[in-house]
Amino acid sequence: MSLVDLPLLPLGKGRDLDAERGVECPGDLPAASDPGLVERARAAKAALGERVFVLGHHYQRDEVIQFADVTGDSFKLARDAAARPDAEFIVFCGVHFMAESADILTSPAQQVVLPDLAAGCSMADMARLRQVEDAWDAMADAGIQDSVVPVTYMNSSADIKAFCGRNGGVVCTSSNADVALEWAFAQKGDGDAKVLFLPDQHLGRNTAVLQMGIDLDECVVWDPRQPGGGLTPEELRRARMILWKGHCSVHGRFSADVVDELRAQHLGIHILVHPECTHEVVLKADLVGSTEFIIKTIEAAEPGTTWAIGTELNLVKRLADAHPDKNIVFLDRNVCYCSTMNRIDLPHLVWALESLVAGTVVNQVTVDPETEADALVALQRMLDLPGKSHRD
Numbered sequence: 219m220s221l222v223d224l225p226l227l228p229l230g231k232g233r234d235l236d237a238e239r240g241v242e243c244p245g246d247l248p249a250a251s252d253p254g255l256v257e258r259a260r261a262a263k264a265a266l267g268e269r270v271f272v273l274g275h276h277y278q279r280d281e282v283i284q285f286a287d288v289t290g291d292s293f294k295l296a297r298d299a300a301a302r303p304d305a306e307f308i309v310f311c312g313v314h315f316m317a318e319s320a321d322i323l324t325s326p327a328q329q330v331v332l333p334d335l336a337a338g339c340s341m342a343d344m345a346r347l348r349q350v351e352d353a354w355d356a357m358a359d360a361g362i363q364d365s366v367v368p369v370t371y372m373n374s375s376a377d378i379k380a381f382c383g384r385n386g387g388v389v390c391t392s393s394n395a396d397v398a399l400e401w402a403f404a405q406k407g408d409g410d411a412k413v414l415f416l417p418d419q420h421l422g423r424n425t426a427v428l429q430m431g432i433d434l435d436e437c438v439v440w441d442p443r444q445p446g447g448g449l450t451p452e453e454l455r456r457a458r459m460i461l462w463k464g465h466c467s468v469h470g471r472f473s474a475d476v477v478d479e480l481r482a483q484h485l486g487i488h489i490l491v492h493p494e495c496t497h498e499v500v501l502k503a504d505l506v507g508s509t510e511f512i513i514k515t516i517e518a519a520e521p522g523t524t525w526a527i528g529t530e531l532n533l534v535k536r537l538a539d540a541h542p543d544k545n546i547v548f549l550d551r552n553v554c555y556c557s558t559m560n561r562i563d564l565p566h567l568v569w570a571l572e573s574l575v576a577g578t579v580v581n582q583v584t585v586d587p588e589t590e591a592d593a594l595v596a597l598q599r600m601l602d603l604p605g606k607s608h609r610d
């Protein structure tokens with residue numbers, strides 16, 4: 219087995235530019251113990267001035283977020299970058315698929331930098347183009363391909379978005395997944411439409427069942443590691459939702475048992491979770507929504523109320539710090555930070571910024587023009603969807 223066949227490459231080992239996997243991070247990083255790192259980052263950013271625009275995803279560390287010009291979810295950040303065409307360099311403190319999206323949505327003159335190329339996303343990596351094309355062929359063999367509309371979550375690689383663009387599909391976020399599904403089912407018009415939902419089975423299932431009223435029995439899971447996805451042609455023909463077997467390694471770990479424990483311990487506690495959590499957890503929650511929804515819900519909450527939040531720990535800690543008048547706890551003792559998001563630390567940010575000051579663009583993320591054009595088709599279909607905001 220070669221390194222690139224591993225489900226996840228050991229971080230920093232090997233190179234697989236077709237995936238979200240860990241790839242080598244070249245360069246001499248400053249030592250994490252260097253007491254001057256904050257000052258060095260500040261100085262480098264000041265030297266670059268308007269030429270650089272630093273984006274910080276909600277799940278990033280505090281040490282990095284303090285240097286972000288804007289914070290947000292992946293789609294908001296990509297759009298913020300596109301709204302700053304004067305910035306030559308977009309330093310994306312997030313993960314690889316987010317930097318790809320920023321490259322797709324910004325002008326060719328702008329260069330997108332990911333401070334550590336090992337910051338991939340395990341969920342995005344669970345759907346690879348070759349696997350998805352095999353599944354698509356199997357759907358043709360089962361006689362259903364013409365009825366299937368592919369829908370991919372924003373948290374997917376550019377080539378999966380491009381696949382959706384080429385095949386009549388759309389991108390969605392966790393805020394508009396229901397609208398995207400409605401749109402997808404309406405595309406076929408004959409009542410036989412099916413959706414192939416990539417790559418997060420939980421977002422797909424939660425949206426289909428809880429927001430669209432689709433029966434759990436009409437949802438099947440395509441496992442790319444099984445021959446035929448682990449499904450018979452008859453199961454494929456009966457399904458309305460074909461869920462890709464992918465998940466978020468952070469949100470997928472919250473458990474329904476802990477929800478029960480917290481409810482027993484704290485009278486009146488509100489359980490607020492992200493829809494990437496499992497169906498069992500979402501069923502037990504009081505409120506479910508995107509990171510932006512979670513932030514707004516806590517901002518609007520009454521002082522003295524108690525909340526358990528099921529999303530990435532950096533965001534939960536910042537919410538707890540920002541709202542000392544509310545009792546905010548993390549939903550699970552055993553779930554920790556997104557390890558790949560956390561690859562972006564102060565040494566990598568300093569290294570990326572100082573390299574730009576010295577005239578060297580390091581760790582640039584680019585999407586080839588053909589993939590970009592097809593991915594833009596799927597992204598544009600999302601932007602054309604009615605109603606909701608487009609946040610993940």
Ligand code: SF4
Pocket residue numbers: 277313338339340341342373466467468469530556557558559
């Ligand atoms: S939190 Fe989950 S979906 Fe987000 S980058 Fe980490 S692994 Fe990917």
